[in-house]
Amino acid sequence: MYSKELLKGTLKPIILQLLSDQGRMYGYELVQKVKERSEGKILIKEGSLYPILHSLRAEGILDTEAQQVGGRTRKYYLISQKGKAQAEAAVAELRDFMETLQQVIHPKPDPHHASS
Amino acid sequence: MYSKELLKGTLKPIILQLLSDQGRMYGYELVQKVKERSEGKILIKEGSLYPILHSLRAEGILDTEAQQVGGRTRKYYLISQKGKAQAEAAVAELRDFMETLQQVIHPKPDPHHASS
DNA sequence: TCATATACATAGATTTGTGATGTATCACAA
DNA sequence: TTGTGATACATCACAAATCTATGTATATGA
Numbered sequence: 001m002y003s004k005e006l007l008k009g010t011l012k013p014i015i016l017q018l019l020s021d022q023g024r025m026y027g028y029e030l031v032q033k034v035k036e037r038s039e040g041k042i043l044i045k046e047g048s049l050y051p052i053l054h055s056l057r058a059e060g061i062l063d064t065e066a067q068q069v070g071g072r073t074r075k076y077y078l079i080s081q082k083g084k085a086q087a088e089a090a091v092a093e094l095r096d097f098m099e100t101l102q103q104v105i106h107p108k109p110d111p112h113h114a115s116s
Numbered sequence: 117m118y119s120k121e122l123l124k125g126t127l128k129p130i131i132l133q134l135l136s137d138q139g140r141m142y143g144y145e146l147v148q149k150v151k152e153r154s155e156g157k158i159l160i161k162e163g164s165l166y167p168i169l170h171s172l173r174a175e176g177i178l179d180t181e182a183q184q185v186g187g188r189t190r191k192y193y194l195i196s197q198k199g200k201a202q203a204e205a206a207v208a209e210l211r212d213f214m215e216t217l218q219q220v221i222h223p224k225p226d227p228h229h230a231s232s
Numbered sequence: 233t234c235a236t237a238t239a240c241a242t243a244g245a246t247t248t249g250t251g252a253t254g255t256a257t258c259a260c261a262a
Numbered sequence: 263t264t265g266t267g268a269t270a271c272a273t274c275a276c277a278a279a280t281c282t283a284t285g286t287a288t289a290t291g292a
Binding site: 002004005006007008009010013014017018034037038039041042091093094095096097098100101102103104105106 | 118120121122123124125126129130133134150153154155157158207209210211212213214216217218219220221222
């Protein structure tokens with residue numbers, strides 16, 4: 001697993017991207033999906049996930065739909081109308097950040113200064 | 117600028133990568149180099165940088181060479197012999213993490229299950 | 233003389249994720 | 263029927279990393 005700090009700041013956009021992508025998901029499902037797509041390398045902890053979902057909901061970025069499945073309750077989350085722009089912005093920022101990071105740690109040689 | 121939290125966990129490997137790349141650098145120079153390569157998008161703060169450099173030095177991963185330049189002191193940092201493997205591991209982890217993140221937020225469709 | 237750039241450093245506050253813990257249902261096996 | 267592991271939610275104390283603010287000091291150019 002990754003030194004946990006690498007995840008910092010990325011969890012929120014990851015969640016928003018998955019919800020944009022999949023329509024609506026519940027917490028446990030999000031954890032599984034991220035685990036699956038990352039081949040077990042990114043394991044979101046419940047202690048991280050639920051506070052994020054709750055705060056995104058409090059901000060009005062997410063809506064919820066509770067659903068009974070057997071004796072258990074599932075709480076589906078989906079991007080709200082109002083949250084769409086913010087969700088896209090967060091994901092875009094993450095993508096941009098990743099590109100910038102690439103550029104910093106693996107720079108293409110600058111042709112202008114490549115005199116030697 | 118990025119929501120500051122995105123940087124978390126990436127600063128140490130960024131610094132180690134630059135030092136591997138450039139041989140030896142001093143603090144102020146590192147800040148400028150990252151700023152330059154990121155086109156002003158990543159601005160490492162002194163309050164972040166110096167504690168990291170000090171702790172990497174305390175761990176024995178970095179060596180220092182003080183140098184007088186005019187009336188000012190420069191403290192050059194370089195990867196120590198002992199720190200080489202750890203530095204490479206940290207950078208490799210960051211690269212791997214970035215790839216995994218790509219896969220999570222921008223998955224290639226899985227041909228096995230692409231029945232519809 | 234004053235602002236800006238260079239150059240280092242530290243302390244307190246903030247943010248975010250984890251670990252630990254708790255509740256509860258369901259399926260399957262011993 | 264008892265226990266275990268998966269499903270499914272939730273909260274809180276703690277740890278880790280970075281930032282803000284602040285401080286010192288020299289060099290440079292307006």
